[in-house]
Amino acid sequence: MTSPRILVVDDEADLRELLDITLVKMGLDVDSAENLREARALFAANDYALVLTDMRLPDGLGLELVREVAASGKGTPIAVVTAYGSADNAVVALKAGAFDYVSKPVVLDDLRVMVRSALRLAPAAGQAAPGAAAPSRLIGDSPAMQGLRAQIGRLARSMAPIAISGESGSGKELAAREIHAQSSRAARPFIAVNCGAIPEQLMEAEFFGYRKGAFTGAADERDGFFQAANGGTLMLDEVADLPLAMQVKLLRAIQERRVRKIGATAEEPVDVRIISATHKDLARCVERGEFRQDLFYRLNVIELTLPPLRERLGDLAVLTDGILARLAGPGQKAVLGPGVLDALCAYSFPGNVRELENVLERALAFANDGVIEVGDLSLKSARVAEAAPAPPPVPTPAAAPEPAAAAGDLPSDLPGYLAQVERDIILRALIQTQFNRTQAAQLLGISFRQLRYQMQKLDIQEPEQ
Structure with a gap:
């Protein structure tokens, strides 16, 4: 040979x-x-x-x-x-x-x-390229999806960093996993990190790891995300939420391909391919000073844009079949009744495929014998998400919250009453955004971390998928 x-x-x-x-x-x-x-x-x-x-x-x-x-x-x-x-x-x-x-x-x-x-x-003569035989995670036969899959096939052959953009729920992590599966790194780890869900004070330890005794509570040595993804792919989801101080450290790690654990004196090499994703416009974030231009330049070597569901409604039938088969479970069957597919095609799906999954899961819960009817979809209430919601009204004595509207019916537990009001408002924002916490925080005018803290404090749980 x-x-x-x-x-x-x-x-x-x-x-x-x-x-x-x-x-x-x-x-x-x-x-x-x-x-x-x-x-x-x-x-x-x-x-x-x-x-x-x-x-x-x-x-x-x-x-x-x-x-x-x-x-x-x-x-x-x-x-x-x-x-x-x-x-x-x-x-x-x-x-x-x-x-x-x-x-x-x-x-x-x-x-x-x-x-x-x-x-x-590089495959041997007569052999297929890595991942070529595996079915794609990105379902659909529309021209947009065929073009996307072809583009991913080309990008998988490179080690260049990729920036995936697209609306919330459009399948950015699925696209990243597809790139990894078709690449030479398919047998190595794929690590997806939600940059907006990590407390700022823990970011360096989470990304780069730490040595035993590096700080109070560091009882053992621990690898970070870069070491965990060594040889494979590291996906930075919602990368726009990274604080500026962490952006500097991340830039150095990407450029030098080396990281230093907290408490260590020497750097160690890491071999990772970086794929970043965000629903925000990173170029606008750079203009506003919220994202470093040099890091943007390093991450945005190749840009991959995912089409929203409303631009590929021809894929609804095959998407719906796949989602219902998964929701129904083994040995069970769920189908669409007359006119349901037409009703879905008439809807714009601001929450994209994730919203489609939520609509179908809710409809299946109301369906009789696994047959979903138009009335089970509740699309009229779901359509609220299409319009920008009005800001919450400023409380006045004339427009006080319902439980204490009457002058003689003042709350006996003011802190508990205010907590309930706050809980109701946060829940409304989460429901409108299909429990997309980043969008809900934007609607409420607070940061992602503030919303996460309030959800923990008020015991607001995201429904199980």
Whole structure:
């Protein structure tokens, strides 16, 4: 069996020799070129498992080779070698189709990790690409979904950071899992982190881990999210909710590919692919000073936008069948009655697929013998979410809350009465947003953390899905 062959393109003889020795020790065959002309001739004549090129060559830029290899149709991954501190060049190369990059001076351990990832990505002749045979998590035959799946298939071959944007409930985490499943990292961990749900004072410990005794309560050493996702994919959900202080530390970890645990003196390398997601407009957040421009630039190398459900209503039938099969459980059956699908198609679904699931689950609870009728959908009440809700009225003596409206009926327990009023208002906001806490906090004009604290204090529980 022949060994995988690597093409190394660099005009520095010493670096070519170092790369050649390192790759041969890994059991690989190596061809070398010192300029673009030689590299093009070798690439045209041979099949390579990986092309590794310097960014600056005597007769042109490695970026030209990146574009040519990406457009060749051979599916060969290509990585670039960039000068230390030239992170901008690496981002440009990733946008052009590069699989990954290593920085000069080349750290051989980092090089080996990158090469192994590329070799897992390049299938042997006659074999399918990783994840090609697995059914997609993204259901639907509409042009929007077919285009999305095709785009994900291309993105899965790269190590470039991806920023997923889309409305709440549109399936951002499903898309991230699909990218991971089709990538060379499919056998490694996929770690999804809700950045808005972590208390600010615990963020560094949660992301980077800590050593035993680093602070009060640190009884054992613990890995963070980066170490847990090592070799795999780390998804930063609702990344716009990260505080600015944590954004600085996250930027360094992404650029250097190293993290330092709290209480440790040395950094440790981590190999993770970053996928970020948010329903907010990150570019607007940068303009308002709420999100660092340099971190935005690092995360937004490739942007993937998910279509809202109202733009792919043709997928409603297959989506509904899949959701009902899951809700009904094994051995049970749930179906739509006459006119139900038409009623669903006439609704705009501001909460997207997540709202569809909630509507169907509620309807199934009211249905007779598993047959959902139009009246079971309660879409008229659900439609409240389409319009921006009016702000809560300012309390006045004439418009006091109902339980204490009468002058002679004052509450005997004022703190308890006010807590109940607050609980009712928060519940209304949560119900209107299908229990999307980020949107509910925005409706109420408070931060996500304030809402989470009030929910805990008032014992407001999200209904089980």
